[in-house]
Amino acid sequence: MSEATVMTVQKAGLSLQHLRVEFDRFVAVDDVSFEVAPGESFGIVGESGSGKSTVLRAICGLTPLAAGRVQLTGAAEPSLPGSKTFRRQVQMVFQDPYASLHPRQTVDRLLAEPLAIHGIDQGDEREARIERALDEVGLGQGFRFRYPHQLSGGQRQRIAIARALILEPQVLLLDEPTSALDASVQAEVLNLLETLRERRGLTFLMVSHDLAVVTHLCQRLVVMQRGRAVEFVGAEDLAAQRVAADYTRSLMQASAGFRRPEARPAADPTAAAS
Amino acid sequence: MTEALLTVDKLRVAYPAREGGFTEVVRGVSFTLGRERLGIVGESGSGKSQTGRAIVGLTAAGGRVTADTLRFSGLDVLSITPRERRSLRGGRIAMILQDPKFSLNPVMPIGEQIVETLRAHRKISRRDARASAIAALAAVQIDDPERVYALHAHEVSGGMGQRAMIAMMLIAEPELLIADEPTSALDVTVQLQVLAILDKLVAERGMGLVFISHDLRLVSSFCDRVLVMYAGRVVEEIAASELHNARHPYTQGLLNCLPQLGAARHPLPTLDRRPEWAL
Numbered sequence: 001m002s003e004a005t006v007m008t009v010q011k012a013g014l015s016l017q018h019l020r021v022e023f024d025r026f027v028a029v030d031d032v033s034f035e036v037a038p039g040e041s042f043g044i045v046g047e048s049g050s051g052k053s054t055v056l057r058a059i060c061g062l063t064p065l066a067a068g069r070v071q072l073t074g075a076a077e078p079s080l081p082g083s084k085t086f087r088r089q090v091q092m093v094f095q096d097p098y099a100s101l102h103p104r105q106t107v108d109r110l111l112a113e114p115l116a117i118h119g120i121d122q123g124d125e126r127e128a129r130i131e132r133a134l135d136e137v138g139l140g141q142g143f144r145f146r147y148p149h150q151l152s153g154g155q156r157q158r159i160a161i162a163r164a165l166i167l168e169p170q171v172l173l174l175d176e177p178t179s180a181l182d183a184s185v186q187a188e189v190l191n192l193l194e195t196l197r198e199r200r201g202l203t204f205l206m207v208s209h210d211l212a213v214v215t216h217l218c219q220r221l222v223v224m225q226r227g228r229a230v231e232f233v234g235a236e237d238l239a240a241q242r243v244a245a246d247y248t249r250s251l252m253q254a255s256a257g258f259r260r261p262e263a264r265p266a267a268d269p270t271a272a273a274s
Numbered sequence: 275m276t277e278a279l280l281t282v283d284k285l286r287v288a289y290p291a292r293e294g295g296f297t298e299v300v301r302g303v304s305f306t307l308g309r310e311r312l313g314i315v316g317e318s319g320s321g322k323s324q325t326g327r328a329i330v331g332l333t334a335a336g337g338r339v340t341a342d343t344l345r346f347s348g349l350d351v352l353s354i355t356p357r358e359r360r361s362l363r364g365g366r367i368a369m370i371l372q373d374p375k376f377s378l379n380p381v382m383p384i385g386e387q388i389v390e391t392l393r394a395h396r397k398i399s400r401r402d403a404r405a406s407a408i409a410a411l412a413a414v415q416i417d418d419p420e421r422v423y424a425l426h427a428h429e430v431s432g433g434m435g436q437r438a439m440i441a442m443m444l445i446a447e448p449e450l451l452i453a454d455e456p457t458s459a460l461d462v463t464v465q466l467q468v469l470a471i472l473d474k475l476v477a478e479r480g481m482g483l484v485f486i487s488h489d490l491r492l493v494s495s496f497c498d499r500v501l502v503m504y505a506g507r508v509v510e511e512i513a514a515s516e517l518h519n520a521r522h523p524y525t526q527g528l529l530n531c532l533p534q535l536g537a538a539r540h541p542l543p544t545l546d547r548r549p550e551w552a553l
């Protein structure tokens with residue numbers, strides 16, 4: 001397959017124009033447009049039901065679009081969802097590593113699946129790619145023939161990341177990649193994602209309900225509420241509390257922890273611990 | 275101070291291991307609880323939920339619970355009959371679980387479930403019970419309690435379901451409430467509303483609250499005192515306001531590995547687990 005051997009090393013971005021997703025008569029995503037520049041890391045924040053995950057699913061074709069357009073930009077030629085280039089360049093990591101890995105397949109088989117789909121599972125290439133993917137996510141070859149139930153949550157999420165990376169994509173869609181993990185494991189996975197992004201020049205589009213996690217990885221983000229984009233804000237502006245929408249402000253307050261109504265100021269130990 | 279509401283001394287919980295023998299998941303946890311908010315924090319597998327469940331008597335079948343002392347307001351909880359234990363549960367000791375989707379009965383209207391709880395613990399007419407259930411739903415800030423009374427669990431949002439769960443647990447006016455990750459299945463803004471309700475009820479009724487969570491930040495802003503658990507043991511007990519002065523490297527590490535708004539640290543510090551913590 002000639003297409004399979006051509007490697008695009010150029011960074012790619014995403015362009016979303018007037019995205020609309022409907023489930024029966026319910027409008028899950030309503031006229032959402034934004035650009036993610038090649039090499040950028042962009043976040044989507046919102047509560048459950050705001051449509052943030054649906055945007056990701058619509059991008060990679062897991063949910064049909066009612067209107068609007070998704071385009072891969074920057075790379076050789078702009079490609080559309082459904083095309084082979086798009087499917088190779090854009091990969092997704094799901095929220096729950098307990099649900100996203102097939103329980104009766106070994107890590108080797110899990111990682112070989114995308115290769116088989118894209119016709120690059122012949123001989124040495126298959127071996128080399130699986131070995132490299134495991135090394136890259138810091139697991140090593142010892143994990144290759146284990147089953148998901150033999151792995152911890154953090155190790156599973158590393159496998160999910162390896163599976164996304166094995167096709168050497170340029171864009172990673174991350175749907176709450178750390179929300180099912182313990183705080184200490186979350187830090188490890190965030191560090192891994194950051195290292196991979198630097199090494200490979202990846203573009204991230206990351207969904208999270210945790211503002212601190214999003215701003216850790218992303219320079220820019222959009223706040224979504226009831227299917228609409230209510231505010232675009234830079235990570236620095238967010239940190240400095242320069243936000244326009246009331247909803248963004250209430251999210252920020254909520255993420256600061258509980259505050260008792262009677263003055264007694266809630267101590268923020270995390271600020272002091274650093 | 276008179277006798278503590280709850281005294282736990284060297285609580286141990288063990289489950290049969292596949293190779294024979296027992297694996298201890300809680301290994302000698304001791305604390306006392308007054309009418310205050312006590313947080314238990316730890317990562318998955320630290321034994322925090324097992325501690326909570328052992329106190330209520332909801333340890334899974336096959337589990338073995340032992341303790342030098344497990345006293346609840348003068349009652350030796352481990353030596354009373356199962357019947358007495360059952361009358362305590364949901365009555366004087368209540369427990370809120372993580373996800374209302376799983377803890378509510380899916381085939382029974384929410385209101386009926388509250389009535390059932392109430393009637394299990396108090397002699398009260400069906401009609402009065404219904405009125406109390408509606409009042410309880412209103413107390414947890416549900417706008418249209420009459421309507422919600424008749425709804426099933428799948429017809430309400432997570433936040434609403436958790437409020438109904440709280441209403442159900444508080445209707446028998448317990449003296450001790452164990453809340454096991456009561457807000458982790460909820461959105462951040464809803465989380466705070468639910469906590470505010472819980473906080474108000476604890477303050478008004480003078481209940482003792484054990485708040486179990488993996489979220490150190492949340493616990494430290496909500497509770498008075500925090501126990502930090504690691505591998506089945508309490509590694510540190512500290513006032514919530516003093517958490518930033520935590521001495522145990524595990525507590526420090528847990529606090530430190532969280533990303534913070536406006537304090538970029540790349541890479542994030544990670545937790546270097548040392549085997550001696552688990553000893």
